[in-house]
Amino acid sequence: MAVFRIFFGVMMFLSMFRFWANGWIEKLYIAPKFHFSYYGFDWVQPLGVYTYFLFILCGISALAIAVGFKYRWAVLVFFLSFTYIELIDKTTYLNHYYFISVLSFLLFFLPANRYFSWDAKQKKMDSFYVPQWTVDSIKMLISLVYFYAGLAKLNSDWLVKAMPLKIWLPSKYDIPLIGNLMGQEWVHYAFSWGGLGYDLLIPFLLLYKRTRWIGFILVVVFHVLTRVLFPIGIFPFIMIVSAFIFFDAKIHRKILAFISKVCLLESKIFKISKTAVGNKIKANTTFVIKPLNAYVVAGFILIQLLFPWRYLLYPNELFWTEEGYRFSWRVMLMEKAGYAQFTVKDGITGKKFAVNNSDFLTSFQEKQMSVQPDFILEYAHYLGEYFTAQGHQNLEVYVESYIALNGRLSQPYIDPKVNLLAEEDSFLPKSFLLPFNDTIKGL
């Protein structure tokens, strides 16, 4: 668990650094005039220049997690700052950012600072063992992510049509060594089915001791491949290091020994010798974790198990409406491209004009907005407020929008006759969406 904590902290720090180095803080959180809020979280707004401060805070707390300095505070600060950043704008929603929020929430309740950490050294609360359930909860969460991602692939687009890989792979022809294969149809099917098999089986391969190394090699191969093929940032590396949690203590001890050697830590501080370990086992085999923590973790995992199934409560095709799509480990499942032309109309005189989206949105926001109904609705309301402030009256906002899903020809998406200002966002099915006119079978 200590290994996991260290890797997690370091990866998160690098992630924050990468955000800054790419200029994304400015581009995503400061430059846009308008941000798409999550339903119920519209009070989360960017802090202007202080958004940088938020990132710094997040980066520092990640480092503190890595060295185990004031661990619980560090995790708390990290969880809050990271989640706040993600809540600012749902344009940037990615499953792996959600994964990090979920994981850091979980870590708050776990004793990951009991060994090889600043805290353990200072407070003499070293413990070589942590209760089994604490490690298992992390394993459970990671397994759940993989397995649910696999279940989500059990649909006809993925399995029968090899979509959307058939769209994505052919343009990767310029990758060294494997580039020439990317245009071949059998490769698309092999990747589709292989990815499905991987997602469904990998938790079991990792859990079962005799297949663990095979599993781990597959983890590395799979994630390196996805890194090469798709623009998914540091996610592959997070998953690779996360997989270490499945290994037993012997290997973790080797890794810690290696880290102390590389970092030239005084052997006194983090001495890793078998005798010391033996003494500790006797001296301090158990320490008390408040049972409340265990209940919270159990409840949280139960929620995680159930939450992704909420899409079943919605009547229409999930890929089309995206009602219940997010926060459910649905990764790389669709290629959706859209176009949305908004018209602002005076309801009394009937005069109308079309809106130029690039006046209000960044190209990334426009792209995400045009394919997701809650974005379209929120943007329509923003346009309504904006033009009302400009002195326009009796406003009605309409949209003519088209979406192409997984290589299907583009189809009208939102009813162009519906005045979007009269619609409110909610968790109920959205009535202004037009039907999908096709079926995708499967889960």
Place this chain on the structure above:
Amino acid sequence: MKKMKKFIVLFTVSLAVFACSDSDDDTTDQSSDGFDRGAMLINFADNIILPSYQSYISTTQDLVSQTDSFVVTPSIEELTNLRSAFRTAYLSFQNVSIFEIGLAEELRFRDRTNTYPTNIQEVTSFIVDGNFNFELPSTNDAQGLPAIDYLLYGLGTDEETVAFFTTDANAEGYRNYLFALVNSINILAQNVLNDWTSGFRNTFVANDGSSASASVDNLTNDFILYYEKSLRAGKIGIPAGVFSNDPLPGNVEALYAQDFSKELAIEALNASIRFFNGRSFVNSQSGPSYATYLDFLNTIKNEEDLSTLINNQFATSIAALNTLDSDFTNQIATNNNAMLETYDELQRNVILLKVDLLQAINVNIDFVDADGD
């Protein structure tokens, strides 16, 4: 641990064998199976872009020499010749305007050659004090073809126009400004072409990858942006009032030449159609293009025939344009609905190009991480 080592060795060996056997397969069917983006870029550059620029520059050079004759001996006869050269150049410009890439993008070639409506006040003040710098973005709407349009057609009758260049108090200013305008668009075009021939063509063709900065991605974005903003919106949508409360007939292209706007729009749309289909500017033979790329991808995807749909929609758009008055200002005044209907036809292809084409050839508009959800 021993077992594990054995396993790793076995795994690596089998991977290597697998990799080798794959690459053997490749050599045989690679040429027939993959779409060659490089060949498409070569076709675009050598058969469309470069000849279009060469042709355009021959018209701007002619425009310079006609202007020369006119300012030396202003007369109605010279004015007629000059106007004819102006129209030829304006039409020819529609064939290069799409390619706002490389130096053209840096120089803001399209904005500096064709920002309309022209700003009469600014033009007049530049003529009077003779002090202007066309490199400033603030002078976009006082230069280029629309400003020439104003000076050749917007000053009054033929006699009155000639008088501005002969007997007017600022006659010298008018002559100088006209010459500066004509000279400027000619030099702009020559700079762009020189850049293409002195290295950019090779860089452009060699950059045949699939990253966001690759030539195909750049040019495709430029093409779609051109079609959407300059052609659909600029030539039809904005004057027809799609983006404003009321129609804006003053925003018609070649406003002062009057009966020219339709011809320009048709030329521009035809240029887009030729480019989409990779038809050579020189002999109209088709080469590798978006159309053939889509057809190739369709052999993998077995979806609707997108290239045919796009071409059909192009044909419908041309037909709609043909029904319009040769002067869009008239069309807007008499029956703006026909303008709006034409806009709708052009709009349908924005969707097919921006949504379906971009998805099919997997060109991204942005660079941020996105895992496809």
